[in-house]
Amino acid sequence: MGEQSPDGGRKTAKATERAAPSGKSTPPKKAAAKKGAAKKGAAKTAADEKAGAASKKASAKKAAPVKKAASVKKAPAAKKVTVAPKKATARIKGTAPAKAVVHPPGDESRTALVRRARRINRELAEVYPYAHPELDFDNSFQLVVATVLSAQTTDLRVNQTTPALFAKYPTPEDLAAANPEEVEEILRPCGFFRAKTKSVIGLSKALVEDFGGEVPGRLEDLVKLPGVGRKTAFVVLGNAFGRPGITVDTHFQRLVRRWQWTGETDPDKIEAAIGALFPKSDWTDLSHHVIWHGRRICHARKPACGACPIAPLCPAFGEGETDPEKAKKLLKYEKGGFPGQRLRPPQAYLDAGGRPAPPLGAG
Structure with missing residues (x-):
């Protein structure tokens, strides 16, 4: 009864070969140790993951107020656009906004x-339905003289000065023969009175000598007069001759x-x-x-x-x-x-x- 049969011994060996991987048998103690180590590693990994999740949750809670504070930003003030007021455009009919x-x-x-x-x-x-030259004049000679005098001063100042000038020297012949010092005294309020005196006396002489005492009605003739440029010439042409x-x-x-x-x-x-x-x-x-x-x-x-x-x-x-x-x-x-x-x-x-x-x- 104490001995195993040969057939029973062969069956036990075959069963052992099937249980061992790769054709090698593993001792029972080592297998148990490996299984315990694997369980410990899995437990440690799960614990680490739980700790990491808790840490992330805590940091998220701490960071939340900062994020909220950062999100509440005042929008930059919009640049103010200046537009024409309605009152200013009340007199214009049918204009666009x-x-x-x-x-x-x-x-x-x-x-x-x-x-x-x-x-x-x-x-x-x-x-300005009545817009016109704001210099006071009664003829083309007075207009050309007044326009020359208006340089570097106001028309109002010229209008305050010319009445005395034209009362004393009403024609080109009179002004051409005038004493420069007397003319300077009259023109002093206009500023640059010496230069202007020279110009008005000079243009008066040119009118007498070259145009028979008459103001010419052509641009090329007017600009030849002392003190008369294109601006003065166009004032005279437009308002004295309708050109x-x-x-x-x-x-x-x-x-x-x-x-x-x-x-x-x-x-x-x-x-x-x-x-x-x-x-x-x-x-x-x-x-x-x-x-x-x-x-x-x-x-x-x-x-x-x-x-x-x-x-x-x-x-x-x-x-x-x-x-x-x-x-x-x-x-x-x-x-x-x-x-x-x-x-x-x-x-x-x-x-x-x-x-x-x-x-x-x-x-």
């Missing part, structure tokens, strides 16, 4: 520029550049550039409209933007005072002219012969 810049630099076609320029002139014609011309004075130069009609700075080039935007028949009245607007509203230093009737059409809106009430205080006109100034309607110009035409209405 007011904008700060209607036509930005370089973003306007030639056709659009011509249309905008002509519309501005039409609007100004409604605002169109553009008067490029300081106001005109400032406004056409401010309105971006041209970028030229030379008076002759400005004259050519603006002349190309308008029909020739508009040139004289255009000059009056622009100059009147420059003297009354669109000043050099403090333009009254808030009271400007062409604000929606002006690319430079906002350079001056935009508040309507404050802008009103900057206006320098009263019923179309300066306070106390003698106004005349456009019909009060001279006729082709240089004689004053009878006024047909009140200014």
